[in-house]
Amino acid sequence: MKGNNQKYLYIEPYSYIKIIGKTVFLFNTLDNSYIYKENQRLSEIVSEIIGEDSAGMAVLSKMDLLSLREIISEIRDTFIGDIIKINHGQNKPFFFQPQFNTCSYDTIRNHLELNANKNMLENLFSIHIILSGNLTQNESEYILGHDRITNNWHTSDKLQPNDLVELIDELKAFSLSRITFIGLDEWKKSFSDQLFQKIISKLPNYLKIDYVSDISKFQNLNSSGLNHIYVLSQKDLTKIRLNNLFDNCFVYLFKTANELERLYNHVKVHNFGSLKIKPVASSNNIEEIKGIISVSKERIVKKADIENIIQNKVINTKYFGKLWVFPDGKVSSTPSSHRKYDTVISALKQIIVDRTSVWNRIRAFHEPCALCVFQDLCPPLTQFELTGEIKCICGIM
Numbered sequence: 073m074k075g076n077n078q079k080y081l082y083i084e085p086y087s088y089i090k091i092i093g094k095t096v097f098l099f100n101t102l103d104n105s106y107i108y109k110e111n112q113r114l115s116e117i118v119s120e121i122i123g124e125d126s127a128g129m130a131v132l133s134k135m136d137l138l139s140l141r142e143i144i145s146e147i148r149d150t151f152i153g154d155i156i157k158i159n160h161g162q163n164k165p166f167f168f169q170p171q172f173n174t175c176s177y178d179t180i181r182n183h184l185e186l187n188a189n190k191n192m193l194e195n196l197f198s199i200h201i202i203l204s205g206n207l208t209q210n211e212s213e214y215i216l217g218h219d220r221i222t223n224n225w226h227t228s229d230k231l232q233p234n235d236l237v238e239l240i241d242e243l244k245a246f247s248l249s250r251i252t253f254i255g256l257d258e259w260k261k262s263f264s265d266q267l268f269q270k271i272i273s274k275l276p277n278y279l280k281i282d283y284v285s286d287i288s289k290f291q292n293l294n295s296s297g298l299n300h301i302y303v304l305s306q307k308d309l310t311k312i313r314l315n316n317l318f319d320n321c322f323v324y325l326f327k328t329a330n331e332l333e334r335l336y337n338h339v340k341v342h343n344f345g346s347l348k349i350k351p352v353a354s355s356n357n358i359e360e361i362k363g364i365i366s367v368s369k370e371r372i373v374k375k376a377d378i379e380n381i382i383q384n385k386v387i388n389t390k391y392f393g394k395l396w397v398f399p400d401g402k403v404s405s406t407p408s409s410h411r412k413y414d415t416v417i418s419a420l421k422q423i424i425v426d427r428t429s430v431w432n433r434i435r436a437f438h439e440p441c442a443l444c445v446f447q448d449l450c451p452p453l454t455q456f457e458l459t460g461e462i463k464c465i466c467g468i469m
């Protein structure tokens with residue numbers, strides 16, 4: 073009669089599970105409800121459920137049913153899992169374990185690398201091409217995300233027309249969706265606009281082509297007919313008036329909460345067509361930036377979805393599939409990276425398998441996130457965390 077006092081606990085296959093020590097996080101991926109507990113016994117039971125030989129469940133003793141009564145109710149109320157009676161006269165039931173909880177990092181990585189190698193040309197989604205090394209402060213801050221000019225190229229460098237032709241020819245083979253050019257205004261001082269148009273006319277029509285420019289260079293916004301992204305900072309706000317703003321894209325660089333506030337006040341009067349904001353680090357604003365970009369537990373959980381959770385386990389989605397071409401023709405995974413490659417394909421082949429490249433830097437291997445149960449739900453590691461300027465973007469750990 074022993075079985076009458078015992079029950080099976082199972083977790084639904086759509087629920088996400090993370091256990092670190094005695095901390096247990098259970099997340100319903102269907103409605104974003106969750107349970108966060110520090111409980112040693114619960115940790116042991118849930119570990120058993122996702123263990124190799126568990127058939128997706130664990131046996132709860134009479135003692136467990138008593139001591140975990142409230143937690144079990146929460147699990148049932150949130151539809152994260154349930155308990156069922158043990159009937160010793162029948163076969164043991166079987167429950168599907170959610171694969172994204174049980175697959176190891178190495179298994180998913182090996183699968184990803186195998187696929188990536190098979191379809192190498194499909195791993196590049198977007199590319200930034202810096203045509204000229206002579207950039208304005210706004211353009212440089214847009215690229216690097218901080219106000220120190222530590223470019224990986226000389227200001228006198230310009231991508232030579234022959235190199236640009238070769239690059240465009242190489243890019244045609246990739247299933248790329250977006251190209252962003254920076255420094256076109258400077259490039260055109262040495263080579264003509266006609267030459268540039270002739271070179272890029274070989275690109276497929278479906279490609280989205282953007283041109284990033286400092287707003288100070290333009291008197292009449294979007295007069296060129298190109299898809300411009302105008303970069304501006306607080307000092308440029310007065311240049312933005314009501315006319316034609318709906319047809320233009322803007323990126324506003326800010327270093328302080330005050331600068332962000334000024335933008336919000338400006339936007340109340342002057343609507344922007346499309347506006348993004350980008351924090352820029354300086355020597356003394358990093359705590360302020362952290363305060364602005366930091367995320368709360370509630371927000372992390374509210375924004376999470378199953379697709380992001382799976383991706384966050386193996387890649388940094390902010391960087392994966394993106395490359396930069398410098399004005400000296402070299403290729404890299406970020407504008408500040410010192411690892412440079414001669415061609416796009418050689419860069420791709422190595423960056424994908426290099427588990428220390430930004431494409432593959434994930435929170436599970438980043439202090440202090442490695443000890444946090446939210447590591448797969450949080451947004452990917454930011455540039456500030458990768459450079460060590462900010463430890464992590466939350467106040468949780």
Ligand code: SF4
Pocket residue numbers: 372435440441444445446447448450464465466467468469
């Ligand atoms: S410690 Fe890291 S993983 Fe955890 S909530 Fe903070 S940023 Fe996210």
